[in-house]
Amino acid sequence: MKQHKSKGIFVLLVAVVVGYAYFFEYRGKIEKEAQEQQAKKIIPFSLEEISEFTVTAANNESTFKKETEGKVVKWFMEKPQRDLASYGAVQGYLSQFGAEVYEEVAAEGQNIDYAIYGLTDKVNSVSFRKPTEVVTIEVGGAVGLGGKKYIRINKQDRVLIAGYFWESQFQKATSELREKGFVPADFEISKIEIKNLRSNGVEHLTFTQIDNKWTLSDLVTKDPDQTAVDDVYYQIKNMRAAQILKEGKSLQDMASLGLTEPETKVNLTGPKDEKLEIIFSKNMTGQVYAAASNRDVIFSMNPPAVNVLRKSADDFRDKKKPLSFNLAEVQQIDYKSDLASFNLTKEANAWKSKEKIEGKEIDNAKVVDILSKLSTMKVKKYFDQEVSYQKSGMIELKLKTSKGDEVLDLKWSPKPLEDVFVAKSNLSEKTFGLSMQDVGSLPFQAVVIDPPKPEKEKTDGIHIPSLPTESFPKGTQEKKVK
Numbered sequence: 001m002k003q004h005k006s007k008g009i010f011v012l013l014v015a016v017v018v019g020y021a022y023f024f025e026y027r028g029k030i031e032k033e034a035q036e037q038q039a040k041k042i043i044p045f046s047l048e049e050i051s052e053f054t055v056t057a058a059n060n061e062s063t064f065k066k067e068t069e070g071k072v073v074k075w076f077m078e079k080p081q082r083d084l085a086s087y088g089a090v091q092g093y094l095s096q097f098g099a100e101v102y103e104e105v106a107a108e109g110q111n112i113d114y115a116i117y118g119l120t121d122k123v124n125s126v127s128f129r130k131p132t133e134v135v136t137i138e139v140g141g142a143v144g145l146g147g148k149k150y151i152r153i154n155k156q157d158r159v160l161i162a163g164y165f166w167e168s169q170f171q172k173a174t175s176e177l178r179e180k181g182f183v184p185a186d187f188e189i190s191k192i193e194i195k196n197l198r199s200n201g202v203e204h205l206t207f208t209q210i211d212n213k214w215t216l217s218d219l220v221t222k223d224p225d226q227t228a229v230d231d232v233y234y235q236i237k238n239m240r241a242a243q244i245l246k247e248g249k250s251l252q253d254m255a256s257l258g259l260t261e262p263e264t265k266v267n268l269t270g271p272k273d274e275k276l277e278i279i280f281s282k283n284m285t286g287q288v289y290a291a292a293s294n295r296d297v298i299f300s301m302n303p304p305a306v307n308v309l310r311k312s313a314d315d316f317r318d319k320k321k322p323l324s325f326n327l328a329e330v331q332q333i334d335y336k337s338d339l340a341s342f343n344l345t346k347e348a349n350a351w352k353s354k355e356k357i358e359g360k361e362i363d364n365a366k367v368v369d370i371l372s373k374l375s376t377m378k379v380k381k382y383f384d385q386e387v388s389y390q391k392s393g394m395i396e397l398k399l400k401t402s403k404g405d406e407v408l409d410l411k412w413s414p415k416p417l418e419d420v421f422v423a424k425s426n427l428s429e430k431t432f433g434l435s436m437q438d439v440g441s442l443p444f445q446a447v448v449i450d451p452p453k454p455e456k457e458k459t460d461g462i463h464i465p466s467l468p469t470e471s472f473p474k475g476t477q478e479k480k481v482k
Contacts (some may be wrong), residue, residue, distance in 0.1 A: 002337060010113075040079065040101040040103075041100070041101050042097070042101060042102060042160075043097055043098070043100070043135055043137075044133075044135065044150070045130055045133060047094045047097065049096060049130040049131075050127075050128050051065065051129060051130055051131060052064065052065045052078075053094070053126065053127060053129065054079075054126065054127045055125075055169070055170070055174055056124065056126070057124045058124075058125075058170075059122070059399075060080070060174075061080070062079055062080065062177075063078040063079040064076065064078065064090060064177065069186070070186070071357040073087070074087060074184075075090040075177075077174070077177070077178055078296060081247055082092070083179075083294075083295065083296070083297060084179040084184070084295065085177050085179055086177060086178060086180065086181070086358075087179075087185065089176060089178075091282060093172075097128070097217075098171075100160060100162065100163070100165060100166075101162075102151065102160035102162045103148070103160075103162065103163070104160070105159070105160055105196060106144075106150055106160060106161050107159040107458075108157065108158040109157055109158075112157065112158070112159060113392065114140075114152070114159070115293075116142065116304045117140040117150035117152075117159050118140035118141030118150065119138055119150060119152050120138040120141070120158065120238055123139065123140065124138070124139045124141075124170060125137060125138045125139065126139075126170075134154075135153065135154060136154055136450065137151055138151060138152045138153075139151050139166045139169075141158075142151070143178060144161060147164040148161050148164060149162050149163070149164055149166045149167055150162075152229075153164060164437065174242070174308075178244055180240045180241045180242075180243070180244065180299065181240045181241075182236070182240075182241070182276075182278050182290070182292050183236065183237050183239070183276065184294070187268070187270060187276060188270050188271055189209070189233065189236070189237065189268050189269070189270065190208070190209050190269055190270060190271045191209070191268070191269035192206070192207040192208075192232065192233065193205070193206050193207075193269075194206075194207075194264065194265070194266050194309055195264070195265040195266075195267075196263065196264050196310055196311075197264070198312075200314055203311075203312050204218065205218055206218055206317075207229065207232055213224075213226075214232070215229065216229050216313065218313045219262075219313050219316060219317065221317060221384065221430070223317050223318050223321060223430075224316055224317065224318060225316055225318045228315070228316050231308065232309075232392055235308040235309075236266065236308075236309075238307075239305060239306075241290060241305075242299075242300055242301045242302055242305075243465075244297050244298075244299060245257075245289065245298045246297065246299075247296070247297055248297070248298075249291055249296055249297070249298060253298060254298070255377060256288060257281055257284070257289040257298060257442065259279055259281050259289055259290075259298070262279035262280055262281055263282040263310075264279070264280040264306065264309050264310060265278075265280075266278045266279075266280075266309060275293070276293055276294055277292070278290060278291070279291055280309065281305050283303045287300050287301070287302075287303070288301050288302070288303050288305070288306055289301075290306075308477045314381065314382060317379075319380075320378050321427060321428060322425045322428035322430075322432055323374065323377050323378065323408070323410070323425065323427070324427060325375070325407045325408040327372075329401050329407050330346075330371060330399045330400070330401075331345065331346045331400065331401055331402040331407070331409055332344065332345050332354075332400040332401070333345075333351070333367070333371075333397075333398070333399055333400075334396070334397070334398040334400070335396070335447075337393075337395040337396075337414070337443055337444065339446050340447070340448065341444045342362075342369065342448055343355060344362065344447075346402075350364055351367045353448070357448060359450065360449065360450065360451070361449060361450075361451045362447060362449075365445055365448045366443045366446045366447045367447055370443060370444065370447070371393050371399075373438070373441055373442055374408075377434070377438050379432040379437045380419075380420050380432075380438075381432065381433040382430050383422065383430065383431040384429075384430060387417065387422060387431060389411050389415075389422040390415050392451075394413060394414065395412050395414060396411050397410045397411075398410075406426060408426065408427065410424075410425045410426075411423060411424050411425075412424075412434055412439065416436050417433070419436060420433025420435060422433055426479050473478070
């Protein structure tokens with residue numbers, strides 16, 4: 001028994017020793033591979049340490065420099081001219097280089113013919129600088145097997161084989177790294193003034209932030225659509241141009257692009273009275289041109305991007321309020337017009353007529369369709385002043401609860417005024433206009449319908465229809481008669 005026990009302990013010890021040795025050998029192998037990969041890293045320092053980099057391609061050189069203003073870190077393009085760069089775009093560009101390693105050494109020594117690898121004097125290169133070190137990577141024009149590239153680091157006497165990643169870095173225009181937004185990240189907006197030159201006059205809109213809430217001071221009716229008001233701030237804060245069209249803002253360029261007489265001006269004010277002005281041209285052949293007071297460039301952008309700026313105060317009113325009823329509360333419907341009238345009540349999820357209608361029934365699908373469309377409808381325009389319209393023969397619609405309490409009392413004119421039906425509701429003090437298309441989509445006249453006719457009883461036997469004469473080939477009937 002003792003002999004078997006000793007043998008078991010010995011086997012266990014061997015297993016532990018072997019496992020221990022394997023573990024350390026495996027870990028050592030992993031660490032060695034990691035060290036080899038680290039040694040092959042093309043950029044030997046952390047990308048966060050990079051304070052400047054230069055991209056040289058096709059005789060063009062662009063230099064970007066990192067600067068700290070207070071607690072805000074910014075990137076600027078220094079060459080070919082100074083301009084603000086996009087922090088996110090630059091950081092994304094730099095992050096691509098962090099994991100790059102070379103695969104193997106293609107040539108080494110003092111007698112290398114660099115022309116074989118395309119590493120001539122005029123070669124694409126990128127340099128990364130931190131305060132105490134610079135790394136310059138030259139990328140040869142020659143292509144190796146599998147599309148691999150030849151690179152040379154800091155003019156060392158060796159040529160390295162790297163991936164085709166390096167070629168793609170020079171195909172990217174450095175303009176992609178420039179800031180195309182109008183409002184700097186550290187500019188806190190506390191006031192927005194929009195001046196629009198419209199066909200019917202000049203529209204001024206002033207938005208101010210009070211207690212962390214945006215308000216439109218020009219909206220004297222005090223019925224704002226808060227979502228629409230807030231959206232102006234977010235749209236301006238995040239507005240970006242499609243591209244930088246021109247360097248500098250010469251008077252000639254500004255005039256030719258419609259910026260000396262802009263259609264829209266946006267003035268932004270910060271909490272410490274900082275100012276930023278952005279101007280936008282009219283839509284000129286599918287493009288809108290823009291310029292900002294803090295940048296010496298002209299931008300081009302797609303027209304839909306500025307739609308939020310070209311609104312009147314009326315566009316920021318709550319267009320849903322006069323029709324904002326609770327669909328779940330509606331249990332009775334009364335409708336009256338010159339063309340159709342009905343009084344309905346909801347019983348067991350089916351709409352029934354309150355009065356008996358001889359030979360008619362209610363189309364539930366049409367009733368559901370009316371309520372569904374009505375619940376999403378919005379006012380097209382408001383009439384703050386008295387408006388003249390046909391008041392006789394007003395169409396009336398009342399939605400009520402099961403107890404008869406009014407959910408919505410809506411009336412509208414039988415004839416449109418220009419492009420809207422003039423309407424009133426118990427949910428709004430103002431007269432308003434409903435879209436002709438919206439009202440026309442409500443199938444009131446199709447609610448009361450004839451019941452479907454019963455199918456005819458089938459007769460016994462097989463009915464064979466007679467064929468028309470034209471269906472017989474010529475001469476066939478004559479032969480049958482004979």
